[in-house]
């Protein structure tokens with residue numbers, strides 16, 4: 001019977017190809033860093049959990065189910081590590097869902113999402129620079145974040161600002177649902193008439209619906225199509241952040257910090 005567990009919590013995805021390339025390696029790296037803990041998975045998106053169950057007959061626990069199961073197995077010490085990017089709605093939901101289980105474990109520690117401290121932003125920016133092409137005149141790189149009404153949305157601007165401070169003013173960040181949106185990205189591009197080529201990337205852990213459709217899809221309203229219509233030469237790199245080893249290192253460090261001091 002396992003004494004200790006690490007529960008890796010993701011928003012989730014119904015795209016099994018990106019699941020294998022992003023969430024699975026994050027879970028694997030965290031499990032390897034915490035070899036005395038049994039690894040478990042949970043997703044926070046009810047919509048995705050229902051879709052996987054209905055379409056694939058695949059059951060994945062939500063957070064309360066996973067914690068209930070661990071408590072029932074007699075696990076006493078649980079580290080929960082989210083793969084969320086920001087301290088936003090999904091992370092708040094995770095904290096709220098985990099709280100009632102606190103009394104059922106000797107220790108329940110919850111790690112931070114990707115972007116919390118300044119160190120996190122620096123490591124994340126470095127992780128991106130490890131995989132981005134060198135700066136090239138006439139080319140700009142545009143990341144698509146999700147965006148949220150939650151105040152954590154300011155994370156996108158902070159990350160872009162830091163990338164610019166690191167000398168990469170050719171990298172822009174826009175979001176699907178928050179600020180800065182695609183319109184702001186277009187306006188800032190218009191200030192750079194020398195830019196003719198764009199490389200688009202998802203700024204999301206998985207490269208699912210938003211990446212495949214809203215970013216790179218063939219419909220006229222995708223970012224790719226809209227930029228092409230404006231005359232840019234566009235290419236898309238459909239890798240979720242979970243595919244980047246440097247990003248996984250940040251999640252691993254957060255899991256280790258939570259496992260070690262049991263904070264929160």
Ligand code: CO
Pocket residue numbers: 146210
């Ligand atoms: Co969405």
